Amino acid sequence: MLARDFKTDVLPISNKLLRFAIQILQDEEEAKDVLQDVFLKLWQKRDELEKIENLEAFAFRMTRNRCLDMIRSRRTISIDSMKKVNFAEEESSDTDHLDMANSASLVRRIITELPDLQRAIIHLRDIEQLEFEEIADATAMNVNAIRVNLSRARKKVRDEIIKIQNYGITENKYSASKVL
The missing domain is CATH 1.10.10.10 (Winged helix-like DNA-binding domain superfamily/Winged helix DNA-binding domain)
Structure with missing residues:
Protein backbone atom coordinates (compact mmCIF):
# COMPACT_ATOMS: atom_id res chain seq x y z
CA MET A 1 0.00 0.00 0.00
CA LEU A 2 1.39 3.36 -1.00
CA ALA A 3 1.24 6.50 1.13
CA ARG A 4 -1.54 7.99 -0.98
CA ASP A 5 -3.59 4.79 -0.67
CA PHE A 6 -3.05 4.85 3.08
CA LYS A 7 -4.28 8.46 3.19
CA THR A 8 -7.42 7.67 1.22
CA ASP A 9 -8.26 4.31 2.81
CA VAL A 10 -7.14 4.56 6.44
CA LEU A 11 -6.98 8.20 7.52
CA PRO A 12 -10.67 9.02 6.82
CA ILE A 13 -11.77 6.70 9.65
CA SER A 14 -9.59 8.48 12.21
CA ASN A 15 -12.47 10.52 13.68
CA LYS A 16 -14.61 7.41 14.18
CA LEU A 17 -11.70 5.60 15.82
CA LEU A 18 -10.99 8.57 18.08
CA ARG A 19 -14.61 8.80 19.22
CA PHE A 20 -14.61 5.05 19.84
CA ALA A 21 -11.40 5.22 21.89
CA ILE A 22 -12.70 8.19 23.90
CA GLN A 23 -15.90 6.26 24.62
CA ILE A 24 -13.92 3.33 25.98
CA LEU A 25 -11.18 5.20 27.83
CA GLN A 26 -13.11 8.28 28.97
CA ASP A 27 -9.92 10.30 28.43
CA GLU A 28 -9.28 12.23 25.23
CA GLU A 29 -5.50 12.39 25.61
CA GLU A 30 -5.20 8.63 26.16
CA ALA A 31 -7.55 8.08 23.23
CA LYS A 32 -5.30 10.20 21.00
CA ASP A 33 -2.29 8.16 22.14
CA VAL A 34 -4.15 4.96 21.30
CA LEU A 35 -5.09 6.31 17.89
CA GLN A 36 -1.48 7.25 17.20
CA ASP A 37 -0.35 3.74 18.19
CA VAL A 38 -3.01 2.17 15.96
CA PHE A 39 -2.06 4.28 12.93
CA LEU A 40 1.61 3.55 13.49
CA LYS A 41 0.90 -0.20 13.53
CA LEU A 42 -1.33 0.12 10.47
CA TRP A 43 1.43 2.01 8.66
CA GLN A 44 3.96 -0.64 9.62
CA LYS A 45 1.60 -3.32 8.26
CA ARG A 46 0.63 -1.32 5.17
CA ASP A 47 1.83 -4.05 2.79
CA GLU A 48 -0.46 -6.60 4.48
CA LEU A 49 -3.53 -4.32 4.57
CA GLU A 50 -4.57 -5.15 1.01
CA LYS A 51 -5.30 -8.71 2.17
CA ILE A 52 -7.74 -7.50 4.83
CA GLU A 53 -11.36 -7.69 3.71
CA ASN A 54 -12.79 -4.95 5.97
CA LEU A 55 -10.11 -2.43 6.87
CA GLU A 56 -12.42 -0.31 9.03
CA ALA A 57 -13.46 -3.26 11.19
CA PHE A 58 -9.81 -4.29 11.49
CA ALA A 59 -8.88 -0.78 12.65
CA PHE A 60 -11.76 -0.78 15.17
CA ARG A 61 -10.57 -4.10 16.55
CA MET A 62 -7.01 -2.80 16.87
CA THR A 63 -8.30 0.31 18.62
CA ARG A 64 -10.47 -1.69 21.00
CA ASN A 65 -7.62 -4.03 21.87
CA ARG A 66 -5.20 -1.16 22.47
CA CYS A 67 -7.79 0.61 24.67
CA LEU A 68 -8.31 -2.54 26.71
CA ASP A 69 -4.54 -2.84 27.13
CA MET A 70 -4.45 0.74 28.43
CA ILE A 71 -7.30 0.03 30.86
CA ARG A 72 -5.57 -3.09 32.14
CA SER A 73 -2.32 -1.21 32.65
CA ARG A 74 -3.98 1.49 34.75
CA ARG A 75 -6.10 -0.84 36.89
CA THR A 76 -3.57 -0.92 39.67
CA ILE A 77 -4.21 2.25 41.64
CA SER A 78 -3.15 3.24 45.09
CA ILE A 79 -5.54 3.45 48.02
CA ASP A 80 -4.60 7.10 48.47
CA SER A 81 -5.77 7.98 44.97
Missing part, protein backbone atom coordinates in the same frame (compact mmCIF):
# COMPACT_ATOMS: atom_id res chain seq x y z
CA MET A 82 -9.07 6.15 45.59
CA LYS A 83 -9.59 8.17 48.77
CA LYS A 84 -9.03 11.38 46.80
CA VAL A 85 -11.60 10.31 44.17
CA ASN A 86 -14.19 9.39 46.81
CA PHE A 87 -13.59 12.64 48.69
CA ALA A 88 -13.98 14.71 45.51
CA GLU A 89 -17.23 12.95 44.63
CA GLU A 90 -18.67 13.55 48.08
CA GLU A 91 -18.02 17.27 47.76
CA SER A 92 -19.65 17.69 44.36
CA SER A 93 -21.86 20.74 44.19
CA ASP A 94 -25.45 21.18 43.11
CA THR A 95 -24.25 22.55 39.77
CA ASP A 96 -22.95 19.08 38.93
CA HIS A 97 -26.46 17.72 39.44
CA LEU A 98 -27.95 20.45 37.24
CA ASP A 99 -25.53 19.53 34.45
CA MET A 100 -26.70 15.92 34.64
CA ALA A 101 -30.27 17.05 33.99
CA ASN A 102 -29.34 17.34 30.34
CA SER A 103 -30.67 14.10 28.90
CA ALA A 104 -27.82 13.59 26.43
CA SER A 105 -25.18 13.83 29.12
CA LEU A 106 -27.28 11.58 31.34
CA VAL A 107 -27.44 8.90 28.66
CA ARG A 108 -23.69 9.19 28.06
CA ARG A 109 -23.05 8.80 31.78
CA ILE A 110 -25.27 5.75 31.97
CA ILE A 111 -23.50 4.24 28.97
CA THR A 112 -20.12 4.75 30.60
CA GLU A 113 -21.30 2.67 33.54
CA LEU A 114 -22.12 -0.29 31.32
CA PRO A 115 -19.74 -3.25 31.21
CA ASP A 116 -16.90 -2.77 28.70
CA LEU A 117 -18.31 -5.11 26.07
CA GLN A 118 -21.84 -3.64 26.17
CA ARG A 119 -20.45 -0.10 26.14
CA ALA A 120 -18.32 -0.87 23.09
CA ILE A 121 -21.19 -2.54 21.22
CA ILE A 122 -23.72 0.21 21.94
CA HIS A 123 -21.15 2.78 20.83
CA LEU A 124 -20.36 0.97 17.58
CA ARG A 125 -24.02 0.37 16.72
CA ASP A 126 -25.84 3.47 17.98
CA ILE A 127 -23.17 6.14 17.74
CA GLU A 128 -20.89 4.97 14.93
CA GLN A 129 -23.87 3.42 13.06
CA LEU A 130 -21.95 0.27 12.10
CA GLU A 131 -23.78 -2.77 10.78
CA PHE A 132 -23.89 -5.93 12.90
CA GLU A 133 -21.48 -7.70 10.54
CA GLU A 134 -18.96 -4.86 10.88
CA ILE A 135 -19.26 -5.00 14.65
CA ALA A 136 -18.77 -8.76 14.48
CA ASP A 137 -15.56 -8.22 12.52
CA ALA A 138 -14.36 -5.56 14.97
CA THR A 139 -15.14 -7.55 18.11
CA ALA A 140 -14.64 -11.14 16.88
CA MET A 141 -18.10 -11.99 18.21
CA ASN A 142 -21.08 -13.80 16.75
CA VAL A 143 -23.80 -11.49 15.35
CA ASN A 144 -26.39 -13.05 17.67
CA ALA A 145 -24.19 -12.41 20.70
CA ILE A 146 -23.82 -8.80 19.57
CA ARG A 147 -27.60 -8.46 19.27
CA VAL A 148 -28.10 -9.90 22.76
CA ASN A 149 -25.47 -7.63 24.31
CA LEU A 150 -26.86 -4.60 22.49
CA SER A 151 -30.37 -5.42 23.69
CA ARG A 152 -29.15 -5.81 27.27
CA ALA A 153 -27.19 -2.57 27.10
CA ARG A 154 -30.17 -0.63 25.75
CA LYS A 155 -32.43 -2.15 28.41
CA LYS A 156 -30.02 -1.09 31.17
CA VAL A 157 -29.90 2.45 29.79
CA ARG A 158 -33.67 2.57 29.47
CA ASP A 159 -34.20 1.18 33.01
CA GLU A 160 -31.79 3.71 34.53
CA ILE A 161 -33.51 6.61 32.75
CA ILE A 162 -36.94 5.40 33.93
CA LYS A 163 -35.62 5.00 37.46
CA ILE A 164 -34.23 8.53 37.43
CA GLN A 165 -37.42 9.96 35.96
CA ASN A 166 -39.63 8.14 38.45
CA TYR A 167 -37.57 8.45 41.59
CA GLY A 168 -35.03 11.17 40.90
CA ILE A 169 -32.18 9.00 42.13
CA THR A 170 -29.07 7.75 40.43
CA GLU A 171 -26.97 5.02 41.89
CA ASN A 172 -23.34 4.45 41.20
CA LYS A 173 -20.56 2.52 42.84
CA TYR A 174 -19.84 5.18 45.42
CA SER A 175 -23.07 6.84 46.52
CA ALA A 176 -26.66 7.67 45.71
CA SER A 177 -27.52 11.23 44.87
CA LYS A 178 -30.66 13.12 43.99
CA VAL A 179 -30.89 14.52 40.48
CA LEU A 180 -32.54 17.94 40.38
Whole structure:
Protein backbone atom coordinates (compact mmCIF):
# COMPACT_ATOMS: atom_id res chain seq x y z
CA MET A 1 0.00 0.00 0.00
CA LEU A 2 1.39 3.36 -1.00
CA ALA A 3 1.24 6.50 1.13
CA ARG A 4 -1.54 7.99 -0.98
CA ASP A 5 -3.59 4.79 -0.67
CA PHE A 6 -3.05 4.85 3.08
CA LYS A 7 -4.28 8.46 3.19
CA THR A 8 -7.42 7.67 1.22
CA ASP A 9 -8.26 4.31 2.81
CA VAL A 10 -7.14 4.56 6.44
CA LEU A 11 -6.98 8.20 7.52
CA PRO A 12 -10.67 9.02 6.82
CA ILE A 13 -11.77 6.70 9.65
CA SER A 14 -9.59 8.48 12.21
CA ASN A 15 -12.47 10.52 13.68
CA LYS A 16 -14.61 7.41 14.18
CA LEU A 17 -11.70 5.60 15.82
CA LEU A 18 -10.99 8.57 18.08
CA ARG A 19 -14.61 8.80 19.22
CA PHE A 20 -14.61 5.05 19.84
CA ALA A 21 -11.40 5.22 21.89
CA ILE A 22 -12.70 8.19 23.90
CA GLN A 23 -15.90 6.26 24.62
CA ILE A 24 -13.92 3.33 25.98
CA LEU A 25 -11.18 5.20 27.83
CA GLN A 26 -13.11 8.28 28.97
CA ASP A 27 -9.92 10.30 28.43
CA GLU A 28 -9.28 12.23 25.23
CA GLU A 29 -5.50 12.39 25.61
CA GLU A 30 -5.20 8.63 26.16
CA ALA A 31 -7.55 8.08 23.23
CA LYS A 32 -5.30 10.20 21.00
CA ASP A 33 -2.29 8.16 22.14
CA VAL A 34 -4.15 4.96 21.30
CA LEU A 35 -5.09 6.31 17.89
CA GLN A 36 -1.48 7.25 17.20
CA ASP A 37 -0.35 3.74 18.19
CA VAL A 38 -3.01 2.17 15.96
CA PHE A 39 -2.06 4.28 12.93
CA LEU A 40 1.61 3.55 13.49
CA LYS A 41 0.90 -0.20 13.53
CA LEU A 42 -1.33 0.12 10.47
CA TRP A 43 1.43 2.01 8.66
CA GLN A 44 3.96 -0.64 9.62
CA LYS A 45 1.60 -3.32 8.26
CA ARG A 46 0.63 -1.32 5.17
CA ASP A 47 1.83 -4.05 2.79
CA GLU A 48 -0.46 -6.60 4.48
CA LEU A 49 -3.53 -4.32 4.57
CA GLU A 50 -4.57 -5.15 1.01
CA LYS A 51 -5.30 -8.71 2.17
CA ILE A 52 -7.74 -7.50 4.83
CA GLU A 53 -11.36 -7.69 3.71
CA ASN A 54 -12.79 -4.95 5.97
CA LEU A 55 -10.11 -2.43 6.87
CA GLU A 56 -12.42 -0.31 9.03
CA ALA A 57 -13.46 -3.26 11.19
CA PHE A 58 -9.81 -4.29 11.49
CA ALA A 59 -8.88 -0.78 12.65
CA PHE A 60 -11.76 -0.78 15.17
CA ARG A 61 -10.57 -4.10 16.55
CA MET A 62 -7.01 -2.80 16.87
CA THR A 63 -8.30 0.31 18.62
CA ARG A 64 -10.47 -1.69 21.00
CA ASN A 65 -7.62 -4.03 21.87
CA ARG A 66 -5.20 -1.16 22.47
CA CYS A 67 -7.79 0.61 24.67
CA LEU A 68 -8.31 -2.54 26.71
CA ASP A 69 -4.54 -2.84 27.13
CA MET A 70 -4.45 0.74 28.43
CA ILE A 71 -7.30 0.03 30.86
CA ARG A 72 -5.57 -3.09 32.14
CA SER A 73 -2.32 -1.21 32.65
CA ARG A 74 -3.98 1.49 34.75
CA ARG A 75 -6.10 -0.84 36.89
CA THR A 76 -3.57 -0.92 39.67
CA ILE A 77 -4.21 2.25 41.64
CA SER A 78 -3.15 3.24 45.09
CA ILE A 79 -5.54 3.45 48.02
CA ASP A 80 -4.60 7.10 48.47
CA SER A 81 -5.77 7.98 44.97
CA MET A 82 -9.07 6.15 45.59
CA LYS A 83 -9.59 8.17 48.77
CA LYS A 84 -9.03 11.38 46.80
CA VAL A 85 -11.60 10.31 44.17
CA ASN A 86 -14.19 9.39 46.81
CA PHE A 87 -13.59 12.64 48.69
CA ALA A 88 -13.98 14.71 45.51
CA GLU A 89 -17.23 12.95 44.63
CA GLU A 90 -18.67 13.55 48.08
CA GLU A 91 -18.02 17.27 47.76
CA SER A 92 -19.65 17.69 44.36
CA SER A 93 -21.86 20.74 44.19
CA ASP A 94 -25.45 21.18 43.11
CA THR A 95 -24.25 22.55 39.77
CA ASP A 96 -22.95 19.08 38.93
CA HIS A 97 -26.46 17.72 39.44
CA LEU A 98 -27.95 20.45 37.24
CA ASP A 99 -25.53 19.53 34.45
CA MET A 100 -26.70 15.92 34.64
CA ALA A 101 -30.27 17.05 33.99
CA ASN A 102 -29.34 17.34 30.34
CA SER A 103 -30.67 14.10 28.90
CA ALA A 104 -27.82 13.59 26.43
CA SER A 105 -25.18 13.83 29.12
CA LEU A 106 -27.28 11.58 31.34
CA VAL A 107 -27.44 8.90 28.66
CA ARG A 108 -23.69 9.19 28.06
CA ARG A 109 -23.05 8.80 31.78
CA ILE A 110 -25.27 5.75 31.97
CA ILE A 111 -23.50 4.24 28.97
CA THR A 112 -20.12 4.75 30.60
CA GLU A 113 -21.30 2.67 33.54
CA LEU A 114 -22.12 -0.29 31.32
CA PRO A 115 -19.74 -3.25 31.21
CA ASP A 116 -16.90 -2.77 28.70
CA LEU A 117 -18.31 -5.11 26.07
CA GLN A 118 -21.84 -3.64 26.17
CA ARG A 119 -20.45 -0.10 26.14
CA ALA A 120 -18.32 -0.87 23.09
CA ILE A 121 -21.19 -2.54 21.22
CA ILE A 122 -23.72 0.21 21.94
CA HIS A 123 -21.15 2.78 20.83
CA LEU A 124 -20.36 0.97 17.58
CA ARG A 125 -24.02 0.37 16.72
CA ASP A 126 -25.84 3.47 17.98
CA ILE A 127 -23.17 6.14 17.74
CA GLU A 128 -20.89 4.97 14.93
CA GLN A 129 -23.87 3.42 13.06
CA LEU A 130 -21.95 0.27 12.10
CA GLU A 131 -23.78 -2.77 10.78
CA PHE A 132 -23.89 -5.93 12.90
CA GLU A 133 -21.48 -7.70 10.54
CA GLU A 134 -18.96 -4.86 10.88
CA ILE A 135 -19.26 -5.00 14.65
CA ALA A 136 -18.77 -8.76 14.48
CA ASP A 137 -15.56 -8.22 12.52
CA ALA A 138 -14.36 -5.56 14.97
CA THR A 139 -15.14 -7.55 18.11
CA ALA A 140 -14.64 -11.14 16.88
CA MET A 141 -18.10 -11.99 18.21
CA ASN A 142 -21.08 -13.80 16.75
CA VAL A 143 -23.80 -11.49 15.35
CA ASN A 144 -26.39 -13.05 17.67
CA ALA A 145 -24.19 -12.41 20.70
CA ILE A 146 -23.82 -8.80 19.57
CA ARG A 147 -27.60 -8.46 19.27
CA VAL A 148 -28.10 -9.90 22.76
CA ASN A 149 -25.47 -7.63 24.31
CA LEU A 150 -26.86 -4.60 22.49
CA SER A 151 -30.37 -5.42 23.69
CA ARG A 152 -29.15 -5.81 27.27
CA ALA A 153 -27.19 -2.57 27.10
CA ARG A 154 -30.17 -0.63 25.75
CA LYS A 155 -32.43 -2.15 28.41
CA LYS A 156 -30.02 -1.09 31.17
CA VAL A 157 -29.90 2.45 29.79
CA ARG A 158 -33.67 2.57 29.47
CA ASP A 159 -34.20 1.18 33.01
CA GLU A 160 -31.79 3.71 34.53
CA ILE A 161 -33.51 6.61 32.75
CA ILE A 162 -36.94 5.40 33.93
CA LYS A 163 -35.62 5.00 37.46
CA ILE A 164 -34.23 8.53 37.43
CA GLN A 165 -37.42 9.96 35.96
CA ASN A 166 -39.63 8.14 38.45
CA TYR A 167 -37.57 8.45 41.59
CA GLY A 168 -35.03 11.17 40.90
CA ILE A 169 -32.18 9.00 42.13
CA THR A 170 -29.07 7.75 40.43
CA GLU A 171 -26.97 5.02 41.89
CA ASN A 172 -23.34 4.45 41.20
CA LYS A 173 -20.56 2.52 42.84
CA TYR A 174 -19.84 5.18 45.42
CA SER A 175 -23.07 6.84 46.52
CA ALA A 176 -26.66 7.67 45.71
CA SER A 177 -27.52 11.23 44.87
CA LYS A 178 -30.66 13.12 43.99
CA VAL A 179 -30.89 14.52 40.48
CA LEU A 180 -32.54 17.94 40.38
